Amino acid sequence: MQHKDVIIIGAGAAGLFCAATAGQRGKEVLVLDHAKKVGRKILMSGGGRCNFTNMYTSHENFICNNPHFVKSALSQYTQWDFIDLVNRHNIAYHEKTLGQLFCDDSAKQIVKLLMDECAAVSAQVKTNCEILTVTKSSTGYHLKTSQGEYTCTSLVIATGGLSMPKLGATPFGYQIAEQFGIPVTPTRAALVPFTLHEHDKVLLAELSGVSVQASAECNNTIFNEGILFTHRGMSGPAVLQISSYWQAGQRVAINLLPQHDMLAYLHQAQTEQPNTLLSTVLSEFYAKRMVQTLLTYFKIENKPLKQYQGKQLDNVAQQFHAWDLQPNGTEGYRTAEVTLGGADTDYFSSKTMEAKAHPGLFFIGEVLDVTGWLGGYNFQWAWSSGYVAGMSV
Numbered sequence: 001m002q003h004k005d006v007i008i009i010g011a012g013a014a015g016l017f018c019a020a021t022a023g024q025r026g027k028e029v030l031v032l033d034h035a036k037k038v039g040r041k042i043l044m045s046g047g048g049r050c051n052f053t054n055m056y057t058s059h060e061n062f063i064c065n066n067p068h069f070v071k072s073a074l075s076q077y078t079q080w081d082f083i084d085l086v087n088r089h090n091i092a093y094h095e096k097t098l099g100q101l102f103c104d105d106s107a108k109q110i111v112k113l114l115m116d117e118c119a120a121v122s123a124q125v126k127t128n129c130e131i132l133t134v135t136k137s138s139t140g141y142h143l144k145t146s147q148g149e150y151t152c153t154s155l156v157i158a159t160g161g162l163s164m165p166k167l168g169a170t171p172f173g174y175q176i177a178e179q180f181g182i183p184v185t186p187t188r189a190a191l192v193p194f195t196l197h198e199h200d201k202v203l204l205a206e207l208s209g210v211s212v213q214a215s216a217e218c219n220n221t222i223f224n225e226g227i228l229f230t231h232r233g234m235s236g237p238a239v240l241q242i243s244s245y246w247q248a249g250q251r252v253a254i255n256l257l258p259q260h261d262m263l264a265y266l267h268q269a270q271t272e273q274p275n276t277l278l279s280t281v282l283s284e285f286y287a288k289r290m291v292q293t294l295l296t297y298f299k300i301e302n303k304p305l306k307q308y309q310g311k312q313l314d315n316v317a318q319q320f321h322a323w324d325l326q327p328n329g330t331e332g333y334r335t336a337e338v339t340l341g342g343a344d345t346d347y348f349s350s351k352t353m354e355a356k357a358h359p360g361l362f363f364i365g366e367v368l369d370v371t372g373w374l375g376g377y378n379f380q381w382a383w384s385s386g387y388v389a390g391m392s393v
């Protein structure tokens with residue numbers, strides 16, 4: 001039986017960052033992970049370039065039952081602190097859009113940064129290690145694993161959410177929460193593409209691969225970032241973002257022309273070029289294939305503009321500005337970037353991530369009921385929550 005000051009379960013973004021932080025304080029740290037490789041989600045992230053933070057991170061970019069919970073950790077370790085660290089490791093990066101910072105080269109550099117930081121403080125990382133049982137002991141916590149038994153003074157749960165089981169995701173963290181009497185708020189896939197009802201899917205199949213600047217709105221929340229039609233349904237940043245706010249059965253309002261007033265444009269075109277077909281005018285905004293498909297889908301007759309009477313052009317504009325879409329569902333955890341819900345934050349200190357009723361037990365990263373928007377916020381939460389726990393274990 002070996003004793004460590006700190007054992008961290010989960011060698012992902014939050015766990016490795018917590019290990020490095022605790023190691024810098026002189027703690028003897030062991031990180032255990034059941035997967036063969038550490039940081040698999042980091043390697044897959046940002047299309048292989050890892051969107052490692054967002055310059056505009058604020059508490060408003062997170063979904064949590066207690067919207068104040070994230071504030072302390074985000075202010076103790078900010079996006080600028082992580083950017084400094086990336087600079088110190090000479091990793092080149094760029095802003096893609098909306099404050100999202102990506103590696104110029106590869107997400108592997110972020111995993112290397114984390115492993116180098118752990119190595120610098122001799123934090124040990126063991127992979128291929130199944131955790132069999134976790135129990136409380138007189139001096140802290142006792143773990144039985146496939147690689148032996150350990151005790152530790154502080155135990156950190158950093159096993160993430162349920163998204164992408166292929167990358168090693170398991171409900172382990174939620175089971176430990178329940179074992180210690182910590183409720184888990186309902187979980188569901190988030191930052192995930194929508195699937196469509198058969199009728200919509202068939203009609204829109206033609207658009208697979210087409211993307212367009214658009215906004216998506218549901219439950220008083222709106223994202224204006226673009227959508228992508230896929231062979232299963234709809235994706236793209238605006239759809240992924242709104243999926244985190246959408247509940248099964250609800251409708252989503254999609255504005256396919258958020259930057260323009262289509263009605264004013266159509267009225268002007270009707271006066272200036274009355275013999276022009278509606279499809280020709282709409283081709284100013286969209287690819288031809290998209291115009292044809294959407295006119296069929298919205299059941300709009302294509303004719304010269306002068307033939308539209310009364311409110312007919314209003315109807316055209318309304319369809320494009322406020323497409324009332326009812327998704328069939330989502331692609332689920334198989335492709336979701338994150339999991340909504342998790343270990344209930346009311347049971348943890350927002351300053352340290354320590355369980356209020358269990359001294360020495362910490363939960364960090366995505367396993368908590370904290371979900372960031374698309375755009376680097378989820379990794380920033382992993383760094384910030386990992387840091388504050390690392391400073392407190």
Ligand code: FDA
Binds near residue numbers: 014032039046053376
């Ligand atoms: P994370 O999932 O990173 O790590 C959990 C670790 O626990 C894993 O190593 C896992 O193997 C281990 N584990 C699980 N169960 C275990 C068990 N039973 N026993 C032992 N170990 C166990 N975010 C962002 O900000 N920018 C981005 O660009 C992206 N891109 C992106 C792409 C894709 C494809 C996905 C799936 C996700 C993203 N994300 C993202 C989200 C981001 O990856 C995610 O929020 C963080 O990785 C969460 O960090 P954690 O450390 O909490 O969990």
